[in-house]
Amino acid sequence: MPRNDPTDTGGLFIGRRPGTAPVRFRTPPERGDDRRRRTDGVLAGLVLVIEALLVLSVWGPQPVGWLWIGSQLDYRTGSVTLGIACAFFGLIATLILTLMVATRLDGLWQLLRRAAGHDQREGMLGRIFVVTAVVAAAGFTAWFLLLEGPGSSLAPR
Amino acid sequence: MGLRDYYRQFEAMPPEEISAELRARRDERRRTAVSKVDPLDLSGTTWHEPPHPDAVNAATFALRRAVNEPPDLAATALREALAAHHGVAVAQVAVGHGAGELLRALLGRVVAGGGEALVAWPGWQPLPALVEGAGGVAVPVAPAAPALLARAGERTRAVIVTSPSDPTGERLSRRALRDLRSRLPEQALLIVDEALGEFAPGGDDAAGLVADLPGLVVLRSFSKAHAMAGLRVGAALGPAELVGRLGPSGGVGAPGQAAAAWALTPDGLALARRRRAAAAAAHRQLAAALAGSPLAAPPAGVPFAWLSSDAEDGPALAARLAAAQVFVAPGRLWGDERHVRAALRGPEAVDRLAGALRG
Numbered sequence: 001m002p003r004n005d006p007t008d009t010g011g012l013f014i015g016r017r018p019g020t021a022p023v024r025f026r027t028p029p030e031r032g033d034d035r036r037r038r039t040d041g042v043l044a045g046l047v048l049v050i051e052a053l054l055v056l057s058v059w060g061p062q063p064v065g066w067l068w069i070g071s072q073l074d075y076r077t078g079s080v081t082l083g084i085a086c087a088f089f090g091l092i093a094t095l096i097l098t099l100m101v102a103t104r105l106d107g108l109w110q111l112l113r114r115a116a117g118h119d120q121r122e123g124m125l126g127r128i129f130v131v132t133a134v135v136a137a138a139g140f141t142a143w144f145l146l147l148e149g150p151g152s153s154l155a156p157r
Numbered sequence: 158m159g160l161r162d163y164y165r166q167f168e169a170m171p172p173e174e175i176s177a178e179l180r181a182r183r184d185e186r187r188r189t190a191v192s193k194v195d196p197l198d199l200s201g202t203t204w205h206e207p208p209h210p211d212a213v214n215a216a217t218f219a220l221r222r223a224v225n226e227p228p229d230l231a232a233t234a235l236r237e238a239l240a241a242h243h244g245v246a247v248a249q250v251a252v253g254h255g256a257g258e259l260l261r262a263l264l265g266r267v268v269a270g271g272g273e274a275l276v277a278w279p280g281w282q283p284l285p286a287l288v289e290g291a292g293g294v295a296v297p298v299a300p301a302a303p304a305l306l307a308r309a310g311e312r313t314r315a316v317i318v319t320s321p322s323d324p325t326g327e328r329l330s331r332r333a334l335r336d337l338r339s340r341l342p343e344q345a346l347l348i349v350d351e352a353l354g355e356f357a358p359g360g361d362d363a364a365g366l367v368a369d370l371p372g373l374v375v376l377r378s379f380s381k382a383h384a385m386a387g388l389r390v391g392a393a394l395g396p397a398e399l400v401g402r403l404g405p406s407g408g409v410g411a412p413g414q415a416a417a418a419w420a421l422t423p424d425g426l427a428l429a430r431r432r433r434a435a436a437a438a439a440h441r442q443l444a445a446a447l448a449g450s451p452l453a454a455p456p457a458g459v460p461f462a463w464l465s466s467d468a469e470d471g472p473a474l475a476a477r478l479a480a481a482q483v484f485v486a487p488g489r490l491w492g493d494e495r496h497v498r499a500a501l502r503g504p505e506a507v508d509r510l511a512g513a514l515r516g
Contacts, residue, residue, distance in 0.1 A: 023169045024169060025166065032163070110167075112164070
């Protein structure tokens with residue numbers, strides 16, 4: 001198979017650049033009318049918001065939730081190890097579950113975008129992860145520095 | 158269309174599925190495309206494979222040395238190897254730019270001024286022109302000792318025999334040549350063009366007679382069995398006072414000398430024997446393929462066949478082969494309307510030739 005990465009071919013593109021091929025359908029799709037396409041566009045936006053919120057939950061609510069569950073377990077059983085293990089494995093499990101759901105949502109979003117008339121070649125999951133990570137990091141920093149305040153070693157009272 | 162089906166029609170095909178579809182489409186296109194038949198040129202007599210890599214290495218080694226200097230003008234190493242191989246004195250060996258050039262030089266000394274040269278015909282196709290070019294008179298004679306002896310006379314200065322013959326592949330044995338030499342007029346030089354000598358059975362070539370017969374000159378070539386036609390190296394074996402004047406004044410190029418010297422090593426000689434065996438096998442393959450048809454070629458050890466048919470003449474045969482993109486040398490080049498000469502360039506080419514011949 002010929003290599004088409006320009007770094008492998010002395011700057012020459014051989015064939016199409018990776019990821020730039022047009023979308024190929026098994027059969028040419030029968031598109032809906034304008035109203036249906038507008039509806040699909042709105043639905044796509046809705047799915048994107050849900051997908052973003054779901055991914056955002058990975059950076060805050062899910063870890064916090066599992067820490068709370070772990071602490072409750074520690075409190076009720078008196079076993080710190082059990083609490084940490086529960087929080088750790090629970091967090092991993094929901095992370096995987098979240099990724100599975102987010103992947104399906106991303107696929108659904110692509111279908112809705114195409115149904116709405118867009119030449120949608122890629123999903124948004126990767127970008128959403130980056131954006132939500134930035135948002136979560138900024139939110140945590142703001143909470144930590146402005147709302148909660150630094151710890152005593154940084155700003156002793 | 159249901160809601161689920163409506164959205165599923167917007168699913169993109171995965172890359173593996175796209176590739177499989179493109180491959181299937183390509184295969185179908187190839188299957189239905191008009192097949193292109195490449196032309197097969199069987200009109201020559203040179204070996205169809207390149208020279209042995211060691212011969213090329215020897216030539217390259219010589220080339221990468223001091224080619225700004227002239228080569229060994231006397232080609233000492235090559236002449237010594239030739240003399241040892243053919244059992245003659247070094248002084249009886251001349252090296253030149255191919256057997257044809259040596260023959261031209263020889264004829265210039267022998268038949269110039271209207272001397273008559275009997276040319277065993279059919280023979281090497283340029284022979285009559287070479288005789289005429291040297292100022293002699295070429296007389297074609299049937300390639301058999303009685304015919305040559307019957308035609309030889311006081312005016313005859315040379316008798317030229319191609320053995321093995323190009324185009325027929327027939328050859329004169331040492332015994333026949335010795336007999337011919339002994340019965341020819343003394344002034345008539347017997348010249349044997351043995352460019353295809355490597356395809357003769359071992360121990361029965363004319364070169365082995367040079368040490369014994371003073372009125373004999375044998376020409377050898379590295380262009381045929383050794384596949385070095387591009388290097389232009391040949392040799393003349395004969396009386397020292399005659400062949401000593403045949404070599405080119407500037408000598409033969411160093412790469413050609415080196416490659417030819419390699420051809421005379423045990424490895425080079427073994428290669429020539431393998432090619433002789435391959436040529437004989439090609440003849441057997443062709444004979445088997447043509448069995449039961451009106452087509453025939455006399456058995457020979459040379460890498461070409463002198464083909465004829467009971468059902469059609471030579472031009473019709475050549476035209477039929479040409480229609481199948483197989484090109485052969487028509488017999489009319491030798492004044493023969495019954496035959497064509499076809500090179501046997503390996504088993505696949507012989508198969509295709511046989512297929513085209515049988516139609």
